[in-house]
Amino acid sequence: MRIVFLGDVVGRSGRAAIIETLPGLRERYRxxxxxINGENAAGGFGISEQILTELLDAGADVVTTGNHVWDQRETLIFIERHDRLLRPINFPKGAPGRGAGLFKAANGADVLVINAMGRVFMNDLDCPFRAVDAEIEACGLKRGADAILIDFHAxxxxxxxxxGYFVDGRASAVIGTHTHVPTADEQVLNGGTAYISDAGMCGDYDSVLGMNKEEPLSRFLTKIPNGRFQPALGEATITGVGIEIDEATGVAKAIGPIRLGGRLSQAEPAFWVRAATPV
Structure with missing residues (x-):
């Protein structure tokens, strides 16, 4: 089974790149x-219902979020109507929406997606380790789910x-999000769980974490805010990972980086593209 995970979509540049590229990318990788993590898709802060629909129509099966999930106040309402939009599972009891769901893949497999948020240097939510553990215990690999993917926004x-080590062998993949910088530590852990510390962002990398450089630079120099952060609007790089899942066991066989377009060095999962038709 082949799973694609794309990192935080930042602003119009990232959205446009996803909408244009994802249909062909999905076909190319089969x-x-x-x-897709969509928590920065609406002007860099949160996600709107229209943008959610655009991402789903482009080919996303599930859209995850993180600490910016409620930045667009409408999300508190429309999240209840959209099972394929997740918010972190370790928000306190009573938060709108849900943090995990079982979804049908194109090959007929049942994929459990869990969205969790870290607590170090972030909001003090409920324990993500215990929340993830409870979800896996309720619907484990080959005991309800054919694959389990965790977006850990930390x-x-x-x-x-x-x-990653806590769930090694019990989940197919743990994908880190939030820092907007793709890391180079993609690996399959000893127990078979694919892991990367951060999938990066889908946005303009001629920026400070996807934002126009002027305001962040000014704040670092003066410690005085002069305006709102605004997303950079240059050509986006699509970043993320491709994961090959062993259908017999549900654990990962391989994980490889995806970096397409924009400024970063280009990369695709070698185990998928050797025989593929060039884009």
């Missing part, structure tokens, strides 16, 4: 399931790595 790489 992807069975696609997950600041600290130590916390992300720890969660």
């Amino acid at each position: 992807a069975d399931f696609v997950v 600041e600290a790489t130590s916390e992300k790595q720890a969660l």
Whole structure:
């Protein structure tokens, strides 16, 4: 089974790149399931219902979020209407929406997607480790789910790595999001769980984490805010990972980087594209 995960979509540049590229990318990789983190898709802050629909129509099966999930106040309402939009599972009881769901892949497999958020240098939510553990215990690999993918939206790489080892062999993949910088530590852990500390962002990398450089630079120099952060609107790089899942066991066989367009060095999962037709 082939799963594509794309990192945080930032602003109009990232959205346009996803909408233009994802249909062909899904066909090129023969992807069975696609997950996108969309928490920065609406002007860099949150996600709107229209943007959610655009991402789903482009080929996403599930859209995850993180600490910016409620930045667009309408999300508190429309999230209840959209099972394929997830918010972190470790928000306190009573938060709108849900943090996990079982979804059907193109090949007929049942994929459990869990969206969790870290607590180190971030909001003090409920324990992500216990929340993820409870979800896996309720619907484990080959005990309800054919694959389990976890989007761990966290600041600290130590916390992300720890969660990877915590679920190693019990989840198909742990994909870190939030820092908007793709890391080079993609690997399959000893127990078979694919892992990367951060999938990066889908946005303009001629920026500060997807935002126009002037305001962040000014704040670092003066410690005085002069205006709102605004997304950079240059050519986006699509970043993420491709994951090959062993259908017999549900654990990962391989994980490889995806970096397409824009400024970054280009990369595709070698185990998928050797015989593929060039884009």
